[in-house]
Amino acid sequence: MAKKARRRTRAATTRATMPADEAARAAAVPVILVPAGSLLEVVVVVGPMVIPYTVAYDGRTVIKSLVDRAEPVAVKSGSFLLAWSFAHAVKEWSHNIGFSIDGGPIQVLEKRSEAKKDPDHSVGFALVQG
């Protein structure tokens, strides 16, 4: 009991060093658990684009394109980041990025559009645990 309480205190102290908004962002980072032998696929659907978007995993470009794409990710054992970057310069832009495991339902990681008055650029990431 006493040990548990001490751990909680330590965690609270650690969190206190993090700015509140950053702690909230950290809590909101998507975590993708990929069971051994499973296939992780990244799916991107975009509107009109002139600047290619990029999706990268552990320092390697998975997708770089101006159009809709779905590509498998060679997941490594351990925790690595799946990151994406979108930049828009044409009207009526939109982008959606999601993932699917073993062909299952697509889970949305980020959905942005000009119609929703979102910023015209975004950098995002998810934690992939293989």
Next chain:
Amino acid sequence: MTSGVFLTIQKRTNPVAVFLSRQKDTRGLLTLVVCVCALLLGSVSPAAAQPRTRAQVDAAVDERLRALWEKFLAEAAREAGVTVVNRRLSGARDAKVAAYTKALDRLQNDADLLDLFTPQYVQALVDERVESRVPASVNATATNPATAGLPERSGATSLLALAADLASLAAADKSAVSFNISALAFVSLKDTELYSEIANYQRHSFARRFTGTFVFGAKIPENEITGYSGFPDFDRVLDAFAWDVKVRVWGDKDPRSARWTPITVRAGGLLTQKTAVIMSLIGTTPGPGEAPEQALEDALIVQTLLTKRLGEGVAAIKARLARSPQLSVKFAGTHLTKEAGSNKYSGTAMFDIGAGPVDITANAQYAITDDIRQGVEQLFQTKIWTLSGQVTSHLAPGVIVSGRTLDWTIGGSYAMFVDTASLPVPIKNTWKIFTGVDVPIGGGGRIPVSIVYTTDPNALTKEKYVRGQIGLSYDFSALKQLFSPGS
């Protein structure tokens, strides 16, 4: 050594150049033959080492990015007094931010990365086929005579608009139905579902120089047709049919144009690739005694820094597009459908250019209007030159609403009648000056407020408030968006 770095080193120490520099004292034909052979070999060997496919180019860029990032981060960490552990920094938060900032700054200055993107690579990106795709529908901003007014932007496309790409063939407003002929180009396209927006634009770049509109059922005040409010019944509303054809003769501000590909696809593509690859390289392994979310601190710091840099990069691309000049000419006709013999024809030159946060638009129009108010046999013509211009400043970016500006416009126009002696009534030239602000509000709306001074008081009938030769207009209807859900 990574292959990307290897390529650069190979380029800088070209074996052909070394060979030639060492053969200054060789003699005669043999020397020439050897040099030619060496040149041929030299021109072939780097090409053979050059990555060819998109995947190979991407991999080469990734490798170089990784090598540079590891080098720059280690240097910056040393200077900031922190250490690199498991691809993230260990130390005080402020020191981490300083180190990541410095490493990213150094990475930004690496010019060799762009050289890896060959023209073939860029074209392959543009030409990539789509498996399923629906072309975006865009509002047809028709050149409706009931709404037209000078000055007009030179293109069917504004800075970043797609107004030229009219997925809808017809557009309707309160008084008229408009058919846009530029939409015909889209109807004839067979590959809109196969290729990207940018590829389609570039394949039909010549056709996109032409836009035009037919407007049926418009009701237009007479002074809008004659260009003068001195005639009796100048505000009489008449049924009209109108058409116009606009041709872009110089420049192209559309970001999908092939002329912008080096900036958008090549440089912009490097920007997003660099951003995503660096982001994905940040370690997330918790240190001793760290909570899992604490291990994400570095990733969040880098995300913030990269987002800022990406935003600056996009803004720079847009600013470059905005600075480019564009000239269009437009020919138009208005014909009264219930009164025979009354026609108006005009030709207009429209010019746009950007200068920093300012957009400049200038128009010159010559219009001839047939008038039969004194009978068909006594038809007379009003001929008028109209010169107009406006300057729009985009001020206070992001201050009122994130990502949007307060737009301040100032401009004027001068209408000069030609051959006034042949007209049945005395006519004076007129001019007006105007200024206005568009205040952005949440929910995407704007509140426009404008004031105009003119030597032709009859031209103020559309203003909300008129006093003498001054008119004031405003529209607060967008305010309701502030109180609507989701705004």
